[in-house]
Amino acid sequence: MKKGTLKQILLITDGCSNKGEDPAATAALAREQGITVNVIGILEDDHSEEPDGLMEVENIALSGGGVSQLVYQQALSQTVQMVTKQAMTQTLQGFVNLELQQILGSDQTMEDLAPDKRGEIMEVVEDMGETCDLEVLVLVDTSASMHDKLPTVKEALIDLSISLNARIGRNRFCMLQFPGKRRDAEKILDWSPKFDAVSNSFPKLMSGGVTPTGPAIREAMHQFGRKSLLRSFGRNDGQDLEQA
Amino acid sequence: MMGKTWSKPEQWLRPGLKIVGKWHQNEYVLKRKLGQGAIGTVYLCEMNGQLVALKMSEKNTSMTMEVNVLKSLEKARDHCLGPSLLDVDDWQPPHGPVLSFYVMEYIQGEPLRTFLQRNGTDWLGVFMLQLLDDLDKLHEAGWVCGDLKLENLLVTNTPPRIRWIDVGGTTKIGRAIKEYTEFYDRGYWGMGSRKAEPSYDLFAFAMVCIGLFYASTFERGKQQPEVLIRRRLHRVQTLRPFEACIMKAITGKYRSAKQMHQDISHVLQQMKAKKRDSSSSDAFLMEGAGMLLLAGGYYLLSLFIP
Numbered sequence: 001m002k003k004g005t006l007k008q009i010l011l012i013t014d015g016c017s018n019k020g021e022d023p024a025a026t027a028a029l030a031r032e033q034g035i036t037v038n039v040i041g042i043l044e045d046d047h048s049e050e051p052d053g054l055m056e057v058e059n060i061a062l063s064g065g066g067v068s069q070l071v072y073q074q075a076l077s078q079t080v081q082m083v084t085k086q087a088m089t090q091t092l093q094g095f096v097n098l099e100l101q102q103i104l105g106s107d108q109t110m111e112d113l114a115p116d117k118r119g120e121i122m123e124v125v126e127d128m129g130e131t132c133d134l135e136v137l138v139l140v141d142t143s144a145s146m147h148d149k150l151p152t153v154k155e156a157l158i159d160l161s162i163s164l165n166a167r168i169g170r171n172r173f174c175m176l177q178f179p180g181k182r183r184d185a186e187k188i189l190d191w192s193p194k195f196d197a198v199s200n201s202f203p204k205l206m207s208g209g210v211t212p213t214g215p216a217i218r219e220a221m222h223q224f225g226r227k228s229l230l231r232s233f234g235r236n237d238g239q240d241l242e243q244a
Numbered sequence: 245m246m247g248k249t250w251s252k253p254e255q256w257l258r259p260g261l262k263i264v265g266k267w268h269q270n271e272y273v274l275k276r277k278l279g280q281g282a283i284g285t286v287y288l289c290e291m292n293g294q295l296v297a298l299k300m301s302e303k304n305t306s307m308t309m310e311v312n313v314l315k316s317l318e319k320a321r322d323h324c325l326g327p328s329l330l331d332v333d334d335w336q337p338p339h340g341p342v343l344s345f346y347v348m349e350y351i352q353g354e355p356l357r358t359f360l361q362r363n364g365t366d367w368l369g370v371f372m373l374q375l376l377d378d379l380d381k382l383h384e385a386g387w388v389c390g391d392l393k394l395e396n397l398l399v400t401n402t403p404p405r406i407r408w409i410d411v412g413g414t415t416k417i418g419r420a421i422k423e424y425t426e427f428y429d430r431g432y433w434g435m436g437s438r439k440a441e442p443s444y445d446l447f448a449f450a451m452v453c454i455g456l457f458y459a460s461t462f463e464r465g466k467q468q469p470e471v472l473i474r475r476r477l478h479r480v481q482t483l484r485p486f487e488a489c490i491m492k493a494i495t496g497k498y499r500s501a502k503q504m505h506q507d508i509s510h511v512l513q514q515m516k517a518k519k520r521d522s523s524s525s526d527a528f529l530m531e532g533a534g535m536l537l538l539a540g541g542y543y544l545l546s547l548f549i550p
Contacts, residue, residue: 059468089305105539111342115332122308130419160429166420166438
């Protein structure tokens, strides 16, 4: 079986988008290109936000084929890892389900199988999750309200790379902040195997209330495309698990 | 799909509820909730008069992974780590999606800390050896415990035996640790990777020993982690004899649980020898007095018997 590369965008935000295209629509586009969009919504510690302001979080992940979670700052590290891993399993399971449907018929999914069979299939999914290559593009909201949350975000991301780098498969991380100085989204960290490199150049805050989430996701999609044009990522580059 | 984590189907799961499995048709009567974890909720249930622990969750995939672990542990079942697996099935609640559940042996025990408070810390050495022995067997079988922590350790009675009750974090050696708790995780302390290897468990084991003597776990700070942990360890009088062993585990110097087992049992033997030394002079006196008494008795007896 050939190894494939999973592609994920991890969006970390604390509020609603207010500039540019609908982020959920852009996320759906990303999904079409084989990129999963996961969203983490950070809640205010004093419970002051309006609940429907963060509805967007769930919608983006739903149309991006990913996982979403609302979380308070102190649980961010664990959540970032949980969401990333859950999304990996979900994507891989999606592929396996497709294969299953071809074998068993169109209305069969894993839930229709007896627990024993399910166990055997999950073992395969778990094996794939451990050995596949992974590319995570982190998209951090750096609008003014994120001010006191950024140190926690940084810690959570370094922790994520510790966890993922314990896998057998290879990892690449990239990070964009939005809004950027001149553009909607700007690169802070180019594709690299570790997150430690980000320590020095962690995003500075942008003042002002613009949150161009949609355009930022679009820019993130381009980063995946550009990378495979400019630099080869091993011989398996550009191949998805569908071909596995 | 997975986004809606806040709509929990747990409203149905009340005491008295009858759960009938979709595949095997076994019947379980729900007694009470035992605990809740990241993946599911564990309930105490009764099945044909036998008490069992039933774990239920809507996260089918994670549950299946846990069952896989329990099954492989079953194959190497000469250790006391983890409960034994009795049944795996699905349950259809009155509304909503199908839930997965699996049924385990119900391990009735007392938390390690309260046991030691009641019965004295003499037991600490015993449990350390028991646990290291179990860990060694687990590692030999190709697995790492992963989420070894105080909350997951129980002492069952007659004779007291330490048991580990949550297999959620159990990971194949060489892979990335599946589940962990920061305080016990060497990655969090910056003292190693999150790769599943015996030394990962031994770090967690050492933190269990230290954590046992602190009411709440402490966090990393500005200090170098190794220095911070060493200081905390040094403050605990009961752990002084084991200090060198525990620090070796913290710094990843042990390759296997067996090595640490040897070191700890060596320390325990020395402790016993010391105790014997200090009490041997008393024993000598007692023995002398006993001999005198016996001799006196014979003498008196000889007076009466002509």
